[in-house]
Amino acid sequence: MTTGRPARARTHRRPRSRTLLVLLALVAAAAVLGVAVVVLPMLRPAGPRPLFQMPVACGETWQLSTYPGHDDYDVDFFPVEGEAWGRPVLASYAGTVTVAGINGSLGGRTPENPEGPRGRGGGYWVKIDHGGTWETQYLHLLEPPLVEVGQKVAQGEQIGKLGSTGNSGAPHLHYEQRRGWEKVETHFDGTPSGITTDDREQILRRVSNNCPAVS
Numbered sequence: 307m308t309t310g311r312p313a314r315a316r317t318h319r320r321p322r323s324r325t326l327l328v329l330l331a332l333v334a335a336a337a338v339l340g341v342a343v344v345v346l347p348m349l350r351p352a353g354p355r356p357l358f359q360m361p362v363a364c365g366e367t368w369q370l371s372t373y374p375g376h377d378d379y380d381v382d383f384f385p386v387e388g389e390a391w392g393r394p395v396l397a398s399y400a401g402t403v404t405v406a407g408i409n410g411s412l413g414g415r416t417p418e419n420p421e422g423p424r425g426r427g428g429g430y431w432v433k434i435d436h437g438g439t440w441e442t443q444y445l446h447l448l449e450p451p452l453v454e455v456g457q458k459v460a461q462g463e464q465i466g467k468l469g470s471t472g473n474s475g476a477p478h479l480h481y482e483q484r485r486g487w488e489k490v491e492t493h494f495d496g497t498p499s500g501i502t503t504d505d506r507e508q509i510l511r512r513v514s515n516n517c518p519a520v521s
């Protein structure tokens with residue numbers, strides 16, 4: 307009878323350790339899967355650059371600018387002529403709206419009170435996914451965006467009105483193009499803007515070719 311105990315102990319211990327191993331393997335597999343779900347989309351190769359257009363009306367001349375401390379590649383749009391407040395902000399390219407809401411806080415700058423209290427961050431803003439990891443962002447809109455999350459927009463479709471919500475000194479549109487979660491030099495109508503750094507003030511003018519398709 308001296309062999310009974312060790313034998314029983316072995317048969318009890320083995321399944322327990324096997325269960326533990328299986329559990330550990332499952333946990334490890336779940337962790338790997340979780341990381342893969344988060345990381346793999348970020349490693350997707352970028353698609354070709356969409357033919358982005360300026361986010362403002364066809365044929366209008368706008369000032370594109372940046373200043374020290376802005377952030378590399380960020381572009382501020384100011385109209386050369388006419389009232390800035392309320393000007394239509396247009397989708398640069400077709401895509402799906404992924405953000406339409408408030409970034410930071412709105413503050414109180416309106417056409418009636420342009421020197422009102424400054425908000426924080428981007429204020430009313432919109433982000434559009436154009437596929438191939440390309441996206442565009444539109445900040446400081448005057449009012450709640452005219453589009454909602456999940457909505458498909460066409461190139462040139464109005465997504466909001468130009469304003470000064472968030473951390474904004476004067477009514478303008480803060481605009482960015484991103485590829486694979488990184489900001490890149492903005493391109494319009496196939497031509498780079500030339501705004502690649504915020505180490506100095508830069509102001510240039512361009513005419514929007516965000517025009518309705520000719521059928």
Ligand SMILES: [Zn+2]
Nearest residue numbers: 380381382480
């Ligand atoms: Zn800006």
